[in-house]
Amino acid sequence: MEKYIKQLLIPILWEGLFIVSCVFLPKEYFIYTNFLFYFGIIIFFVQKGYFNLKELKANITSGKKFWFPVALTVLFLILAFIVSYVPKMFFPNLDEGMIGLERNNWLTLILFAISTIIFPPLAEELFYRKAMISFQSKKILFISTIISMLLYALEHSLSLYGISMAMIWAIPFSISYIKTKNIYIPMTAHFIVNLIMNGSSVIITALHFLR
Numbered sequence: 001m002e003k004y005i006k007q008l009l010i011p012i013l014w015e016g017l018f019i020v021s022c023v024f025l026p027k028e029y030f031i032y033t034n035f036l037f038y039f040g041i042i043i044f045f046v047q048k049g050y051f052n053l054k055e056l057k058a059n060i061t062s063g064k065k066f067w068f069p070v071a072l073t074v075l076f077l078i079l080a081f082i083v084s085y086v087p088k089m090f091f092p093n094l095d096e097g098m099i100g101l102e103r104n105n106w107l108t109l110i111l112f113a114i115s116t117i118i119f120p121p122l123a124e125e126l127f128y129r130k131a132m133i134s135f136q137s138k139k140i141l142f143i144s145t146i147i148s149m150l151l152y153a154l155e156h157s158l159s160l161y162g163i164s165m166a167m168i169w170a171i172p173f174s175i176s177y178i179k180t181k182n183i184y185i186p187m188t189a190h191f192i193v194n195l196i197m198n199g200s201s202v203i204i205t206a207l208h209f210l211r
Helices: 002-024 027-047 053-060 064-084 086-090 106-131 138-154 160-180 184-209
Strands: none
Touching (some): 002 106, 027 106, 053 184, 064 086, 064 160, 064 184, 106 160, 106 184, 138 160, 160 184
C-alpha cells in the first residue's frame, strides 16, 4: 500500500496544480495547461512501464476477444453520456462547469485535437484506471475506484453537477478495466468515443478557419 501511495503522489500533485491553474488563470490559458497536464501524466506513466505499444498492437489485432468488450464499453459510454444529461432536461440552468478549451487559431486547434482525442485515452486510462484502481482486496478495489472516479471528474469540472456528470462517464471505463484487467480495452473505447465527438468539432472549426 505504501508503494501504491508513493507512485500516485506525483501525478495527484500534478493534477492539483492543474486544477489550481484552472481556478486562477484566464480561460484562454486552459488549452495550454490542459495540454501540459496530459503530457506530464503520459510521460510519467510511460516511463514507469504502464504502456507498451507492442501490447496495444497485439490487442488490436487479437480479434473478437478484444473488440467485443471495446464495443460494449463504447455502448455503455454512450448510455452514460445520455444519463448524465438527464438532469439538464429538467433543470436547464444547471452549471456543468466544464473546463473549456478555446480554439481561435490553428495552433490552439492543433492543441485541442491532441488534448481531446489522442492524449485523454492515454493519460486518463493510465492514471485513473491502471494506476489508481487497486485489486488488493474488494474493499480497497471499491474505495480506489471511487477515488479514481472523483479525481477523473475534478480534472473535467469544478461544479457539483459537472463533477457528478464526469463521475458517471467514468463508470463504464472503470467497470471495463475491472472486469477485463486489460487497460487497452477502455483505452481504445475512450479513443473511439473522443475521436467521434471531438473529431467532429475539430473538423467544423477547421472548416470555419478556411472560410
